[in-house]
Amino acid sequence: MQLECGGEEGDAVQVAVRMRVFNGREKAANAERIVRMENLDKGSKTYITDPDTREERDFKYDFSFQSHSETEPGIGEWATQDTVMKTLGIPVLNAALEGRNVSLFAYGQTGAGKSFSMLGKVGVPELEGIIPRSCKEIFRLIKENTDPNVQITVDIQVVEVYCEQINDLLCDRKQWPANGHKPRLTPKFGYVVDTTTKPCFTYDDIWSAMEFADKNRSVGSHALNPESSRAHTIYQINYQKVSKNDSGKILETVSAKLNLIDLAGSERTDSAGTTGQMLKEGNAINLSLTALGGCIKSLSEGKKPNFRDSKLTLLLQASMTGGKVIMIAALSPASICYAETLSTLKFADRIKQVKIKSTKNVSTDPVAEMKKAMEELRAKLQSEIDQLKAAGATGGLVADPAKVAELQSLLEEKREAEKKMQEDLLSRIRELEEGSGGQLRREQAQKINNMQAKAFQGISTVRAEEEKRPHFVNLHDDPRLAETLVYPFNPGKTLIGRMNKESPPDIEFNGMGIIKDHCVVEYDDGNKTVYITPSNNSRTLVNGKKITSRTQLIHQNRVWLGNNYAMRFCFPGQEAHGEGLQDDPDYFHAEAEVQEHSAGKSASTSKGKGLDMLTNELRHKLAEAERKIDQANIIASDLEKEVIFAPKIYENRLTKDTDVVVAVNFGGFSTLIWPWAKFNVRLADMVTMWTEWQQMEAMGQDGIPHRDSDSDPFTDKETQLIGEADVWLNALANMVEFQANTAVLSYFGQVEGKVRIELQPCDRNGNPGPWKEEEDDLDPFVDDPEELLGKDIIFEVRVHDLTLDVGGGVCRYKKTFIRYKFDLSDENEEWSITREDPSATFNPKYKYTKKHKVKVTPSVLKHITNGKMTFQLWGIVTTHDERPGTSDGKGGGIATRLEAKRKEVEKLEAQLQQKEKVLAQKEAQIAEKRRILASLGS
Numbered sequence: 001m002q003l004e005c006g007g008e009e010g011d012a013v014q015v016a017v018r019m020r021v022f023n024g025r026e027k028a029a030n031a032e033r034i035v036r037m038e039n040l041d042k043g044s045k046t047y048i049t050d051p052d053t054r055e056e057r058d059f060k061y062d063f064s065f066q067s068h069s070e071t072e073p074g075i076g077e078w079a080t081q082d083t084v085m086k087t088l089g090i091p092v093l094n095a096a097l098e099g100r101n102v103s104l105f106a107y108g109q110t111g112a113g114k115s116f117s118m119l120g121k122v123g124v125p126e127l128e129g130i131i132p133r134s135c136k137e138i139f140r141l142i143k144e145n146t147d148p149n150v151q152i153t154v155d156i157q158v159v160e161v162y163c164e165q166i167n168d169l170l171c172d173r174k175q176w177p178a179n180g181h182k183p184r185l186t187p188k189f190g191y192v193v194d195t196t197t198k199p200c201f202t203y204d205d206i207w208s209a210m211e212f213a214d215k216n217r218s219v220g221s222h223a224l225n226p227e228s229s230r231a232h233t234i235y236q237i238n239y240q241k242v243s244k245n246d247s248g249k250i251l252e253t254v255s256a257k258l259n260l261i262d263l264a265g266s267e268r269t270d271s272a273g274t275t276g277q278m279l280k281e282g283n284a285i286n287l288s289l290t291a292l293g294g295c296i297k298s299l300s301e302g303k304k305p306n307f308r309d310s311k312l313t314l315l316l317q318a319s320m321t322g323g324k325v326i327m328i329a330a331l332s333p334a335s336i337c338y339a340e341t342l343s344t345l346k347f348a349d350r351i352k353q354v355k356i357k358s359t360k361n362v363s364t365d366p367v368a369e370m371k372k373a374m375e376e377l378r379a380k381l382q383s384e385i386d387q388l389k390a391a392g393a394t395g396g397l398v399a400d401p402a403k404v405a406e407l408q409s410l411l412e413e414k415r416e417a418e419k420k421m422q423e424d425l426l427s428r429i430r431e432l433e434e435g436s437g438g439q440l441r442r443e444q445a446q447k448i449n450n451m452q453a454k455a456f457q458g459i460s461t462v463r464a465e466e467e468k469r470p471h472f473v474n475l476h477d478d479p480r481l482a483e484t485l486v487y488p489f490n491p492g493k494t495l496i497g498r499m500n501k502e503s504p505p506d507i508e509f510n511g512m513g514i515i516k517d518h519c520v521v522e523y524d525d526g527n528k529t530v531y532i533t534p535s536n537n538s539r540t541l542v543n544g545k546k547i548t549s550r551t552q553l554i555h556q557n558r559v560w561l562g563n564n565y566a567m568r569f570c571f572p573g574q575e576a577h578g579e580g581l582q583d584d585p586d587y588f589h590a591e592a593e594v595q596e597h598s599a600g601k602s603a604s605t606s607k608g609k610g611l612d613m614l615t616n617e618l619r620h621k622l623a624e625a626e627r628k629i630d631q632a633n634i635i636a637s638d639l640e641k642e643v644i645f646a647p648k649i650y651e652n653r654l655t656k657d658t659d660v661v662v663a664v665n666f667g668g669f670s671t672l673i674w675p676w677a678k679f680n681v682r683l684a685d686m687v688t689m690w691t692e693w694q695q696m697e698a699m700g701q702d703g704i705p706h707r708d709s710d711s712d713p714f715t716d717k718e719t720q721l722i723g724e725a726d727v728w729l730n731a732l733a734n735m736v737e738f739q740a741n742t743a744v745l746s747y748f749g750q751v752e753g754k755v756r757i758e759l760q761p762c763d764r765n766g767n768p769g770p771w772k773e774e775e776d777d778l779d780p781f782v783d784d785p786e787e788l789l790g791k792d793i794i795f796e797v798r799v800h801d802l803t804l805d806v807g808g809g810v811c812r813y814k815k816t817f818i819r820y821k822f823d824l825s826d827e828n829e830e831w832s833i834t835r836e837d838p839s840a841t842f843n844p845k846y847k848y849t850k851k852h853k854v855k856v857t858p859s860v861l862k863h864i865t866n867g868k869m870t871f872q873l874w875g876i877v878t879t880h881d882e883r884p885g886t887s888d889g890k891g892g893g894i895a896t897r898l899e900a901k902r903k904e905v906e907k908l909e910a911q912l913q914q915k916e917k918v919l920a921q922k923e924a925q926i927a928e929k930r931r932i933l934a935s936l937g938s
Contacts, residue, residue, distance in 0.1 A: 544593025
């Protein structure tokens with residue numbers, strides 16, 4: 001069966017971009033629209049305007065869907081879900097019915113509406129996306145099929161790839177392997193993972209599987225947010241149609257895999273804009289995207305991609321080399337998201353160059369073909385290994401040991417998988433014999449349903465709109481994950497907190513900032529009231545404010561528990577006594593409240609500017625930074641790391657751009673500044689380490705996960721920008737010698753030391769002065785700098801030594817060096833770099849000399865007359881445990897201080913609890929007096 005559609009199938013990857021409406025955050029920031037679209041006779045164009053320079057750029061794609069405004073003129077033709085289905089969905093469905101693998105990539109920054117085109121809003125027909133509509137059509141065909149010799153089966157798998165770990169989203173999280181699932185090689189389908197595969201007999205089965213996966217993602221994002229939003233999610237729907245003759249012999253098998261790949265957010269990962277900031281470490285979060293980009297580049301150039309670079313590309317190998325591929329890039333049209341939107345457009349522009357020859361998965365004897373393919377793959381691998389070994393043994397070409405090891409590893413994987421393959425074949429034969437309604441498939445589906453029904457403790461089995469009890473509903477910046485978790489309250493008390501064998505909570509949250517017995521929710525069914533009481537100074541917020549005593553909850557209140565659990569309180573039947581807001585508050589509303597009450601309280605600026613002078617965009621980023629930094633500090637405390645993180649507002653000395661950076665203090669001894677991108681990379685590793693610690697605790701194991709210094713996210717042995725020293729060039733304008741002992745200033749204007757620098761003019765022969773009286777004609781001195789125009793000047797830069805600040809009596813830096821440019825704003829000029837002084841000394845010696853020859857143009861004349869050269873001091877910052885006398889090789893000094901700090905914190909917490917008790921007693925006395933006064937008045 002073929003459905004009519006508007007386009008023809010081609011070999012090139014089809015790329016569509018879609019612009020959404022403004023969200024609450026963008027409206028609050030008074031953002032302007034910077035994206036418009038235009039449909040052409042062939043293809044379309046999307047335009048983006050730089051909000052600062054007003055420069056407009058354009059990109060050409062197959063389709064541009066404008067879903068921002070139905071009425072605004074000049075921004076493109078209005079596109080609905082029906083438009084997207086007709087343009088992209090019907091070709092997808094036709095390809096799957098023909099037996100072609102199809103991959104739909106959803107790409108864009110978090111919250112840009114990535115999933116809306118693919119999945120839409122389930123349950124609202126006009127808002128459903130490509131996948132629900134396609135699945136409904138497949139099950140309609142199954143229902144209409146009256147031929148007993150034609151059997152159609154549908155299965156679904158859902159996995160996520162997070163930090164190179166593959167997780168099964170259709171399985172209870174408590175049953176996940178510690179290191180995720182390992183891909184295995186198959187002869188026909190490439191690399192696959194043995195995760196839960198749920199047989200589906202109706203569209204409702206597909207929907208319930210997706211709903212469970214979304215709940216699993218929501219639970220994970222609450223526990224690990226914000227980093228788990230960086231996980232890539234793959235929804236795979238397996239379609240198979242088997243045709244037999246009257247005697248039961250298989251005539252034809254048509255199979256297809258329909259993949260929806262929800263790629264992690266395309267957030268910016270640029271540095272804080274510090275001049276010359278070097279980021280040497282790889283971005284673990286973006287490893288999969290980098291690998292995917294590399295594979296796309298290789299495919300577009302006709303080269304062989306290395307799909308083994310990441311787990312994501314390994315799983316997508318078969319679909320990207322032999323199937324139909326479509327990308328939908330979701331765009332925010334807001335000016336405050338310019339960098340992220342531009343990045344998305346560039347990524348989409350690269351992928352459209354890829355050409356893929358899609359093949360049909362049609363077979364007359366699928367079992368025999370699988371056996372043949374398996375043997376061919378095994379023989380090919382063995383042949384390659386034998387050839388390499390033979391070359392090395394006979395003295396011919398030397399075999400690459402790494403290549404041999406890789407191929408041997410592949411063969412070993414193949415051998416290990418052979419037993420599994422045989423089991424798969426037997427299972428496949430049984431399924432083919434049983435058909436679409438086979439008893440084995442139904443038993444498997446029921447077993448999965450039973451497991452899933454027990455997976456989420458304290459979570460309602462009905463949707464939020466169907467729940468009649470008072471309840472929490474989760475909030476999330478991804479609309480797909482928002483309001484997927486419903487936590488109902490029965491009459492009486494409900495304990496919320498971490499896993500606790502002694503006092504198990506009714507609702508178990510094990511995410512960041514959640515403590516044992518975190519809070520208690522009391523529901524009085526008779527009086528129709530609900531109260532929440534925090535305990536042990538837990539982080540419990542209502543409408544953005546931290547509460548310390550029993551507080552009543554009313555309908556539409558926003559509640560934050562710990563670092564990441566954002567909830568909205570719903571009280572069915574009591575809406576009239578609630579906040580009375582026209583629209584239910586979403587995640588952005590709840591986030592803005594926290595920002596209003598806390599943004600900037602822990603931050604300082606590099607120029608002493610008031611935090612009230614910050615832009616809305618920067619205030620939002622600061623609020624996000626404080627939440628993430630809270631998370632990092634919680635992890636550091638849990639893992640007994642003597643590190644404290646704090647947000648800082650930094651103004652770039654060159655560009656004057658303002659951004660958020662993170663100050664990292666090691667044991668009160670030394671402080672590093674991490675650019676925002678670097679902190680995010682490290683935070684992802686911290687979360688992984690914290691998760692391992694959680695798993696160890698759950699299994700009753702003591703201790704902290706071990707990391708060596710190179711992989712420990714709390715240790716930084718990289719070269720850092722310590723500070724900068726400015727040398728004004730006006731002496732060069734007259735070509736006279738200049739010597740200076742210039743202060744080296746840190747990010748935030750603190751004097752780190754002084755560097756001794758000399759600028760020495762040279763004569764026309766390149767020799768520095770002084771000159772004798774008889775050599776007066778060689779002296780390059782000029783009275784008027786204008787005399788230098790059009791001429792070449794030669795001068796020598798001498799960097800003698802550095803004198804560091806002695807604060808604390810211990811040198812905080814080692815392996816220092818100086819680098820500079822004549823003109824720091826010239827991106828094409830290479831850095832001049834002194835030698836590195838390897839010692840940790842207060843007076844490193846550089847003894848550096850270098851001649852420079854520059855032609856004096858008007859801009860150069862202006863630079864030497866009014867400009868300056870900036871000399872950057874780089875080095876490795878020594879941390880607390882590297883100080884003399886503080887490390888005995890066993891970390892005893894740190895442990896002692898940690899223990900002292902713990903005791904100090906315990907003392908302060910005890911004092912706080914005592915004060916809270918006194919306050920509660922006084923509140924009770926006041927309430928009693930009010931009751932007596934009320935009775936006297938009556």
